Amino acid sequence: MIVLERSERELVSACQRGESEAFRELFETFRDKVYSIALRYSGDRAVAMDISQDIFVKLFSSIRDFRGDSSFETWVYRLVVNSCLDHRRKHWRLVPMAAEVLGSLRTSGDSLAEMLRSEFSAGIRAAVDRLAPDLRIAVILRYTEGLSYAEIADVLGCSPGTVASRLNRAHKALERRLSHLVGKEGQHV
Amino acid sequence: MSDWLELELAEELRPVAAPDELWERVRHAAIAPSASAVVVLPPSRSASWARLPVAAILTLAVAAATLWLVARGQGTALDLRQLAIQELRGNRKLTIESASTAEINDWMRRETGFDPALPERSGVQLTGARVVEKSGVRVGEVCFRVGDEKAVLLVARAVQPMELAHGRAAWQIHGVSYALATSSTEHPEVACQLCHSVL
Numbered sequence: 313m314i315v316l317e318r319s320e321r322e323l324v325s326a327c328q329r330g331e332s333e334a335f336r337e338l339f340e341t342f343r344d345k346v347y348s349i350a351l352r353y354s355g356d357r358a359v360a361m362d363i364s365q366d367i368f369v370k371l372f373s374s375i376r377d378f379r380g381d382s383s384f385e386t387w388v389y390r391l392v393v394n395s396c397l398d399h400r401r402k403h404w405r406l407v408p409m410a411a412e413v414l415g416s417l418r419t420s421g422d423s424l425a426e427m428l429r430s431e432f433s434a435g436i437r438a439a440v441d442r443l444a445p446d447l448r449i450a451v452i453l454r455y456t457e458g459l460s461y462a463e464i465a466d467v468l469g470c471s472p473g474t475v476a477s478r479l480n481r482a483h484k485a486l487e488r489r490l491s492h493l494v495g496k497e498g499q500h501v
Numbered sequence: 502m503s504d505w506l507e508l509e510l511a512e513e514l515r516p517v518a519a520p521d522e523l524w525e526r527v528r529h530a531a532i533a534p535s536a537s538a539v540v541v542l543p544p545s546r547s548a549s550w551a552r553l554p555v556a557a558i559l560t561l562a563v564a565a566a567t568l569w570l571v572a573r574g575q576g577t578a579l580d581l582r583q584l585a586i587q588e589l590r591g592n593r594k595l596t597i598e599s600a601s602t603a604e605i606n607d608w609m610r611r612e613t614g615f616d617p618a619l620p621e622r623s624g625v626q627l628t629g630a631r632v633v634e635k636s637g638v639r640v641g642e643v644c645f646r647v648g649d650e651k652a653v654l655l656v657a658r659a660v661q662p663m664e665l666a667h668g669r670a671a672w673q674i675h676g677v678s679y680a681l682a683t684s685s686t687e688h689p690e691v692a693c694q695l696c697h698s699v700l
Contacts, residue, residue: 347519
């Protein structure tokens with residue numbers, strides 16, 4: 313749970329009155345959350361910056377619309393999720409696994425284990441990137457933000473059961489796509 | 502779901518710090534003529550941009566992992582494990598810094614109402630404790646090291662019954678939930694030495 317320097321109500325009210333320092337405080341509170349979700353969703357730093365920028369501009373310009381029906385954090389999450397889902401990818405990652413492995417090879421002193429780890433990490437990110445948007449955003453809210461099923465359901469406007477179903481489908485798809493990289497006990501090949 | 506997949510997803514999808522230039526981009530976009538509503542935003546702060554958690558997150562991210570022994574808990578148990586991973590990476594300031602078992606036990610009892618009953622002799626080095634508020638639940642956190650590895654033990658009142666036995670990464674005894682997480686990827690069981698000096 314985010315702890316704001318002043319109370320959430322006071323800060324939001326200050327932003328709704330147009331106090332510029334309040335906008336800055338709000339930005340500082342949410343910047344890492346917004347960027348993290350955008351980056352994990354897009355898989356691209358430049359795209360994540362574009363999405364994050366759009367989100368904050370929308371947030372600042374529409375904050376007067378916040379009525380307090382939900383927590384402000386949930387309202388922000390909804391804005392982030394909608395922006396991610398609306399965003400058309402401008403830059404697809406080109407053969408991400410190969411790019412990551414080549415990148416690690418260029419670094420002198422890298423061990424074979426590090427290279428394999430790099431490939432495995434890239435494999436996981438690529439597999440997440442290939443998930444359908446509704447599954448991917450549920451996975452990101454779960455693992456990047458650590459939200460509970462109920463909190464994810466609140467953000468996405470669906471039931472916790474639907475969240476559980478989406479995460480289950482995502483897990484199965486990821487296990488299937490990553491099976492070639494792991495042994496029976498989950499050890500990296 | 503496979504434990505290794507949950508662990509890897511938590512690692513690969515971990516939160517990251519936003520680049521410092523994001524504020525300037527937002528500021529310029531907000532005052533641009535094409536902006537849907539003009540918002541007057543203050544310029545960048547200089548020194549205050551240096552954010553210590555960034556380095557901490559990046560450093561810990563290399564080795565962060567959690568103790569997934571054979572746990573397959575759902576709901577609250579899983580949330581506590583997730584929180585343990587986040588706390589391990591977060592590197593937030595300790596409320597009390599102490600290597601004294603008695604001091605940590607006393608502080609936890611006083612601040613959370615839970616008695617972690619940490620034994621005086623163990624194979625770990627206590628570093629301190631703090632309290633975390635998550636979704637309205639007050640969670641006690643004991644931080645310690647085992648050799649070069651960091652670890653945390655979370656203690657919270659169980660909000661619903663779970664079928665989790667002691668010996669797993671998250672468990673419940675007498676209405677209290679526990680979760681362990683450690684940065685040791687090779688031997689996560691070292692965190693158990695907090696209470697079990699001989700494994």
